[in-house]
Amino acid sequence: MSAMTVPATLDVSQTATVPFGRLVRVELRKLADTRAGRWLLIAIAALTLLVLIIQLSVVLGQDLHPKYIDFLQGMNTPMGVLLPVLGVMSVTSEWSQRTAMVTFTLEPSRVRVIAAKFVSILLISVLALIVGVLLGALGNVLYGVFSGNTVVWGSAGKYAVYYLLLYVFGMATGFAFGALFLNSPAGIVIYFVYSFVLPTIFGIAAALMNWFESLQPWIDFNFSQSGLIDATIAGRDWAELAVSGVIWLVIPLAIGVWRIRRAEVK
């Protein structure tokens, strides 16, 4: 190649756009290639296991009669708290560490990058579900072995679907808050306010005001998800879940994506 023969245009005819699958794989890798990310994943798995062990020793010690869904419910606590943190950080770490500058120069379509990130956390949700379902089954089997009681499985397939939805909602809501605030501490704190403080306030308001009690399921996403946790969701509950989900998940996510598209990346 010599300076004389080089045209002043880029020949991009042989270059394909970065495939979406590759973007997803890169985003998955980013979740685990830093110490913070790796330890968060390890912590989620370890805490889930720890909760299962405690639950198992309690039910055996107190001669309780748990069913499979009780083990799934027990593990939902650590998963439900920590998966959303991962969701928040999968977006915000690009901003706090300023790597968005590099990410968006390698793939200028920000929507594609955000979509790849979203798919990567959905895949993590599926992974979490597999871990949860298997650990729950292990807990249930061990309970049967140690107690000698009959093991109750219930509708295991339905539970798996419900818990997948729970993990996806948790992570996606965290992701949406992350996209909305583009700042790790703010995203995490607001998420915890939403998931721990707000339900209490809504609960008090519902107890004091009759009209609010009937409104609450429609606007309280945490409340409307409770039917998934104990697998009692039915009929109108689904509509409430959808409406409250639009308020707390879809709208923040839409605003967040709109913000990222327009944001000046510094």
Place this chain on the structure above:
Amino acid sequence: MITVEGLTRAYGSFIAVNDISFECKPGTVTGFLGPNGAGKTTTMRVMVGLTPATHGDVRIGGLHYADIPNPGLHVGVLLDASAQHAGRTGREVLELGARTMGLPSSRVDEMLDLVSLDRREAKRRVRNYSLGMRQRLGIAHALLGDPSVLILDEPANGLDPAGIRWMRGLLKGYADQGGTVFLSSHLLHEVEQIADEMILIGNGRIVARGTRDELLLNATGGVHTTLVTALDNQLLGAALTDKGMVFHPAGGGLRVTAEPVDVGRVAAEKQIVLTDLRAGNEGGLEDLFLELTADTQRDVLPNEAPSDEVPA
């Protein structure tokens, strides 16, 4: 290869970049010079689509950056060497880039070798890197996809003198192979030796542009000056006066308002032995740079006369 047309970027009433236009040609290095806050980084950020332009247009090889598929393979970008996840290893930073572009891991090793980061250093986290090492990592990242255009913001920042010389050689070689290099700096000496063309920016406006020689000539208002020292300066002075040339004593010699060739001719005619003869506006570029960008300088410069000393 890079075409900037009427680019303006405003932040409210503050205009960071004010209607600038220029072009970078293949096979050349274009230096983008200006003091801190002159608008260099904003211009580069607009080029790669990180900041939207308020007015104007930037095209790279005829395309908007956002329309270049897999842009890492065409345009190497280094905007801020510190904009890397502190918790990632240097190797991992390159690995992520290589994977996004669809390149094999062997390319990462090649780049580490190219920028002289050894395997042990590459395993360390970026948090523990010196600015110079981050800069090398950033250059490695920009070169990963073997692009034909390089956009580098302050690439020499933090490099030691040997590193600066290394980078100069690297970029020069890159341009000699037909690449287009656009790099910014706030330090004249980093750029003047490699840049085929320089663009001086101050307060968001282009204040001067051209090759080094063109800028030098402009620096003295189109007037050539020569620094000359003879064994007998008085004799030389008399000869110059005979020819109608104006001169002033300068250090151990004379500063003559003429081209070196004419001064040398006078000396040859009169058989005057010269010990030193050279173009006298070398310092002019720096003066020009400071003068043109004076409005945006943060430090007030003492209003001194150009240095007249002739180094021994």
